[in-house]
Amino acid sequence: MAGTRGFGIDVGGSGIKGCVVDLDAGQLDGERIRIDTPDPSTPELVAGVVREIVAGFGWTGPVGVTLPAVIKRGTALTAANIDKSWIGTDATSTFTRKLGRPPGDVVVLNDADAAGLAEIRYGWPGDQAGVVVLLTFGTGIGSALFLDGKLVPNTEFGHLEVDGEDAETRAAASVKDELGLSYEEWAHRVSRYIRVLEDLIWPDLIIAGGGVSKKADKWLPLLDVRTRVVAAELRNDAGIVGAAVAAAEGAGN
Ligand code: BGC
Numbered sequence: 001m002a003g004t005r006g007f008g009i010d011v012g013g014s015g016i017k018g019c020v021v022d023l024d025a026g027q028l029d030g031e032r033i034r035i036d037t038p039d040p041s042t043p044e045l046v047a048g049v050v051r052e053i054v055a056g057f058g059w060t061g062p063v064g065v066t067l068p069a070v071i072k073r074g075t076a077l078t079a080a081n082i083d084k085s086w087i088g089t090d091a092t093s094t095f096t097r098k099l100g101r102p103p104g105d106v107v108v109l110n111d112a113d114a115a116g117l118a119e120i121r122y123g124w125p126g127d128q129a130g131v132v133v134l135l136t137f138g139t140g141i142g143s144a145l146f147l148d149g150k151l152v153p154n155t156e157f158g159h160l161e162v163d164g165e166d167a168e169t170r171a172a173a174s175v176k177d178e179l180g181l182s183y184e185e186w187a188h189r190v191s192r193y194i195r196v197l198e199d200l201i202w203p204d205l206i207i208a209g210g211g212v213s214k215k216a217d218k219w220l221p222l223l224d225v226r227t228r229v230v231a232a233e234l235r236n237d238a239g240i241v242g243a244a245v246a247a248a249e250g251a252g253n
Contacts, residue, residue, distance in 0.1 A: 005029060007057070008064045008243030009050055010111060013037060013081030013139055016046065018053035019237075021244035026122025028237055033057070041083040043091065047098035054099060062250075064243030065095055066111040068140070070154045074108055078156075080140055107247040112136045112209075113153050114242030115232070116144025119207050121245065123233030130204035133157070133197070134232065137190070137210035141168040145201070157197055167193045173212040183215075187222035194225045203227050209238060 003024030010017050019032035033053045038045035054063060067086065069076040074092030079085075091108040099106060116134035124132075128149035136142035141158030144151060158168040169175065171193040176186040194206065206225075208216060209232030216231030223229055234241055 004248070005061070006064070006244030006248040007054065007059045007061060008066075008114070008240035008245075008247070009053055010066045010114070010239030010243060011037070011046060011050070011082070012068065012111070012239075013041070016049045016053065017236075017240060018050070018057075019240050020057055020059060021241050023244060023248055026118060026234070026241055028240065030057075032237070032240065037082070040085075042085050043083075043089045043094045046082070047094050050095055051098050062105050062107070062247040063095070063099060063101070064107045064109070064114070064245070064247030065091070066109060066114040066239045066243045067091060068111050068142070070156065071108050071110050072154070076108075104250060105247075107243075107250060109243065109246050110142070110144075110154055111239050112142025112158075113144045113151055114246060115142070115209050115234075115238035116146060116207075116242065117151060117245050118234050118238040118242035119144075119209060119232050120146055120149060122241065123238070124205070124207060124230065127205050127230075131201060132205045132207065133201070133203045134207040134209055135194075136232075137171070137173040137208065137212045139172060139174045141172050141193075142210075160193070160196055160200075162193050162196045167196070173210055176212070183219045184222055187219045188224075190219070191222075191224045194223065194227070194229070198225060198227050205230065207232050209235075211236060 020029040022029040068080040076086040132146040134144040143157035145155040171189040
C-alpha cells in the first residue's frame with residue numbers, strides 16, 4: 001500500500017530541487033527534478049521554477065519550500081546565495097500565488113531547519129532527547145536547533161563569530177574547496193567552530209549534514225570536540241523531505 005505523500009522543494013544558490021516525498025519512509029518517492037537556479041534569483045523567477053517543478057509531477061497537494069534565508073511568518077528576512085530582493089518578500093504569498101493554491105497550502109522555511117526536521121525524524125529518530133543541532137556544511141553553514149525533538153527555528157549558528165570572523169567564511173565546505181584544504185586542515189577549522197558553539201549551547205548531539213557528509217568517514221574521526229557528532233543520514237535529500245514534512249503539518253514559521 002502506498003504511504004502518505006507530501007511534496008518538498010529545496011531552493012539553493014545553484015539548483016532548485018523538488019520531488020514527491022514518501023512521508024512514512026522519509027524518502028523521495030521517485031526521481032527528483034532539478035533545475036538551475038535562475039540568474040538573477042529573484043522571487044518572481046524562483047517562483048516560476050518552483051511552479052515548473054510542481055507541475056512536472058502534476059502535484060496538487062500542500063507544498064513545502066526551503067530558502068537559504070531566515071523566515072519569519074512566511075517573510076524572508078535575510079538572503080544567503082540568493083538575490084537580495086528576497087529580503088522583506090512575503091515568500092509564502094509569492095509561492096502560493098504563483099502555484100494558484102489556497103492559503104495555507106504552501107509552507108516556506110529555512111533550508112537547514114527543513115534538513116533538520118527530516119534528519120531528526122527519519123535519520124536519528126532514537127536520538128531526539130535534549131539539545132540536538134544539525135549543522136549543514138555547504139556553501140555556507142546552516143543550523144537547526146531542536147529541544148526534545150521540537151525545532152527552534154532560524155538559529156543561524158553559521159554566523160557565530162569565531163576568532164573575530166564569521167564562522168562560515170572559515171569552516172564551510174566551500175572554503176575547503178576554495179583553499180584546497182586537506183581534510184585534516186579543514187577538520188581543524190570545523191573543530192574550532194564546534195568548540196565555540198558547544199561552549200554556548202552544550203548540545204547533546206550534533207548531526208553533520210551538507211554534501212560533505214557523504215565523506216563523513218574522512219573527517220568526522222578527525223574532529224576534536226566534546227559533543228558526539230554523527231553524519232546526516234538523508235544527505236542531499238534532507239531539505240526536500242523536511243520541506244514536505246513541514247507542509248504536511250502546516251509547520252511554517
Ligand atoms: C544562511 C542560512 C542558511 C545557510 C545554509 C547561511 O549563510 O545564513 O540561512 O541556512 O547559509 O544555506
